[in-house]
Amino acid sequence: MQRFLNKIICGDCIEVLSEVKDPFAELIFADPPFNIGYKYDKYHDKVEKNNYIGWTRDWMAACKKVLKPSGSFYIAIGDDYAANVKVIADELGLVMRNWIIWHYTFGQQTKKKFARSHTHIFYFVNDKKNYTFNDNAVRVSSARQLVYNDRRANPAGKLPDDVWIEFPRVCGTFKERAGWHGCQMPENLLKRIIAASSNEGDCVLDPFSGSGTTAAAAIGLGRNYAGIEISEEYVRNANERLAKLKSQKSQGLDINSIKPQERKNLLFDFKGSV
């Protein structure tokens, strides 16, 4: 466990996780390559269909082994293999809480079919009676509050729907974009997941760490992280990204380091964004 804590380890997640004896992760977020021929620097993202499905089963099983009994497991996946992920999760005994659709803007344009503008995000738990879900950490303003001025509205807001429309893809012009990894996920999307399904001090594992977004969001919310990534270059760059973030946080340039009273005025924006 200590080997992983607050580190991005370079290696194959199946091999690395197979060396671990005890479950250590309260939350796992996995965003694997989708087998669509995407260009990564090391991984080849176009393999035979059955090999990809077999590999998916192997890494999901390796993750399940290190997930704590009360842990949650989120998986982002494209259309082509979403159904396979659900079937494998059933076989592994994971319990589905939500099949989330992340609808994004700034997707790729097409000529002969409708443009794809969503990714599936599965939300599973190990135990349907014992898991973390911090509803108050992720509530958003409701239409009753904002549009209808309805007195019956819950002043704390409502839980977000399972279609997430508020997180655009991190495209070229965004300040957030690290610039060296084409699949960087929006940090605020990860913050919603981490805020809902873990507590401060918990360990959040990302077996396909990429640009380090999960770790960045975990740092922002006071969680521990563990990342695994097969490319040495991505590991080096992600560590630089995280070092910068930690230094900003220590200088008080992060929302979570603002005192709760001072944060009150920012609450609407902050909540709206996670």
Ligand SMILES: C[S@@+](CC[C@H](N)C(=O)[O-])C[C@H]1O[C@@H](n2cnc3c(N)ncnc32)[C@H](O)[C@@H]1O
């Ligand atoms: C879709 S990207 C993840 C992007 C990440 N969510 C982010 O926000 O930057 C998938 C990553 O998995 C890595 N990868 C592929 N096979 C791997 C393996 N067996 N073990 C660990 N990482 C792997 C790739 O190099 C790639 O960076």
